[in-house]
Amino acid sequence: MNEKINAFRDRARKAGLKLTPQRLAVYKELVSRNDHPSAEELYEDLKGKIEGISLTTVYRTLASLEKAGLVARVPTLKDKVRYDARVEPHSHFVCLKCGRVYDVDCDFKSSVNLSNIPEGFEVKSCSFVCYGVCKKCSSLR
Amino acid sequence: MNEKINAFRDRARKAGLKLTPQRLAVYKELVSRNDHPSAEELYEDLKGKIEGISLTTVYRTLASLEKAGLVARVPTLKDKVRYDARVEPHSHFVCLKCGRVYDVDCDFKSSVNLSNIPEGFEVKSCSFVCYGVCKKCSSLR
DNA sequence: GTGGGTGCAAAGACTTTGCAAGACG
DNA sequence: CGTCTTGCAAAGTCTTTGCACCCAC
16 A cells, blocks of 8 residues: 555656645545546545545546556446556456446456457457446345 | 347337337447447437437437347446447457447457455456557557 | 327536646656 | 646536427337
8 A cells, every 4th residue: 555655656756747735645545445436436535535625636637647557447338437546457347237346356367369359459458347236236225 | 130120129129119210220320330339429320311310319219228138338438438239248449549449359258257256246247348559549640 | 099209408417628826846 | 936736617528308299009
């Protein structure tokens, strides 16, 4: 956890990003959660914790950190962008009811055949996604 | 192709959906494309082909067909919902520049270990997703 | 006929942008 | 100190909804 924050300071500096309290707060919050929050959800949590943070800043921070490779978007089925501080490939579970995205641990790298990707397409990363109904939603009735 | 349309007629009827020209047109268009269009993209194509179709109807049709299991959303990273007439699990390539989604043929079903999905999570389907830059975008400069 | 479907326009949800004031390095 | 960042408000996308009219069954 603290290692991640220190690595963050280094990498942000190298990317030419100033280390503002807002950026640190957004990143810390994202690292501490594993539910892949949207900008709005991060903002809702942060506005109670630190003085003076705006939704706009959360959006802009996520965009900057994404460009610097410090956070990544996760694949969703809904029209809302969700983020993850784990940037290495891993697997996700997407809830068809609420749209939340969870980490899961499926080993897939060893066994996928990428030889059918057409020419001209450059694969940078990949992930395995499961769809279904999450615990919260299935207990909701 | 024509089989798909006939199957569509049956399944739509069974789901209690009336077979309007608009719904047929949306479904046919989606079947004929493999680039997972958004509602807007479908509408742009259809408004030249059939008289009297509105963007609202395309949205509503996609929602009805999705509920009936005749079309499915595909996972994306951008804030726009994309659809697919292939409802069985398969793999996708998501372009990080333009957001387009392509079908790819990666065999993954035989080899993924789902035993780590936590209790309480019901998996209905799954897919393998690759991210990168698509042919169109990489030739754009 | 009648209940569901359609089209238009307006509203809603999510995200981006312009601009002036402020903070990091 | 200069440049990058922030906050506010306004604008921009994408999607949904209300309502009156229309059509498939």
